[in-house]
Amino acid sequence: MVPLVEVQDLAKTFDVSAPWLNRVVERKPRQFVHAVDGVSFSIARGKTLALVGESGCGKSTVARLLVGLYAPTRGSVRFDGQATDSARNAGELRQLRKRMQMIFQDPYASLNPRWKVLDIVGEPLREHDLVGGVDALRARVGELLQSVGLAASDSEKFPHQFSGGQRQRISIARALATQPEFLVCDEPTSALDVSVQAQVLNIMKDLQRERGLTYLFISHNLAVVRHVSDQVGVMYLGRLVEVADKADLFSNPRHPYTRMLLDAIPDIKMSGRSRTPVQGEVPNPLNPPTGCAFHPRCPHANARCSSERPSLMEFGGVQIACHAVVEGRI
């Protein structure tokens, strides 16, 4: 079975250099941020891959690269066996775009405040000529709104008349308009209260079951990730450090960073487990460490770790990028 989404050595570098004149006069060097630095993964049809990591790890950039909001600096994205880069003609790209959609984190910024919900949810239908005539549009938008637990009559309202959780449902309704197979969800519930988050996550799971949707779910909240994902990828400073099935990752995390992350989560069950104290902070992406990006904070780092970057490889049923694990030191 060909995976629905296949990503190979994906990278995105942003040029954050000072303007040319400043560079010349102040003798400043060019500066680059390797937001995504060679990421590879695949997602099987109907499954959810979660990407987790702290701020600056590149997970949101990966999301945008996947749907084409950014052009990659290198690497490839294949959707249902076909490459998605813009070398192909515009018509085929449009067809591809219909099959994948995105849901954003900020329910207040991702809906145009001057458009009615009818126009917001109807925009993809119009763009792709999926319905004919205003009545058909209205009916279809009504169906979409009902499928996310809103009322058809809500299409006449404006975004400011809804709460954060309701706006996120409108975003989901809009994303489902083209009947996509693949949804990229960038922190869809991070801005919501826990009880509202529960509603939205339940809807997303129901929809996945009913329609066989495939999700890429970006989050920094590991408890939420545990609830929604099948597979989890952990990112650090633009690189994947561990990819594993959910059960494996949470019961037996191998990478030192994954262990640190799981250990750091405040424990609502108050099991009183002892924790390894967390060291240091995420380094400046303008000046990343040599070799393995995590080595300055890693209790198991040796000379090889500071000079040679570990590549993501199969080991013991998971994918891991760590010299210490592969060498059997931990």
Add this chain to the structure above:
Amino acid sequence: MTMPVPLLEVRHLRVEFPTRRGTLLALDDISFTIAPGEVLGVVGESGAGKSLTGAAIIGLLEPPGRIAGGEILLEGRRIDNLPYEQLRAIRGRQIGAIFQDPLTSLNPLYTIGRQLIETIRTHLPVSEDEARARAIRLLQETGIPAAEARIDQYPHQFSGGMRQRVVIALALAAEPKLIVADEPTTALDVSIQAQIIALLKRLCKDHGAAVMLVTHDMGVIAETCDRVAVLYAGRVAEIGPVHDVIHRPSHPYTQGLMGSIPAMDEERERLLQIDGSMPRLNAIPDGCAFHPRCSVAVARCRSERPDLMDAGTTRAACWRVPERK
């Protein structure tokens, strides 16, 4: 044995916002106490009034918001009706504050040393040198490496987590008895959050300061607090020891809240969801504010507002509680 005087006592606090279209009651009869050295969590979703409670106690309510009723007592003396200058003297000396965004508390134009020294000398009768020595010790206690050098740096030269440590140092600088922390770790990454929570807990214990920790994050509450108050629509829904409120909640809202949080150690197909959302300030229902969303509401809930009543180890504002005992 007589009951020791609580450090902080909030009695029937009411905070209202006069608007053009009428007065909105944002806090409606809130009462709780904090014992010396205790860590009380104040938890609730957006709009419940937890930040307002903190602001009212520190005396930093944004006008037109104002205290419309009730009392706030610090060590038995009223502080809610003090003139500005007296309140300012208390704020900082007796009550320290930590906010979510460290850049709110730190002046970008002054070195952190200057800000620490200013705070120390405002409230304690010490010389410039002594204040500087204290400031360096505080920075070291909060885990800032090379404190003697970094004390002369500006806030922008620190990372987010480091800045929050500086803010904690600033809050503790005048040796206050109570720290009000409003979402102190929400803006930080998970790994830094863990460090800051542990630091706050340890330092407050070392310095003998009580903490009122306002947050929406139950995990942080579970890790840090002795007791917790759950707020809903400007009222206290449940209050009690943190273990009991989390594992044996009595109020239907608290039960729903705990059920909706995805757990790290167990799998559930669906999360418990409470349908609907918290009422807006201009549409608070009669009787119990939670009744429209409550699966066990009865006629009394719709007309009579429940006070906090004994629910075993916690207290909950719910008419169904006495029946279950």
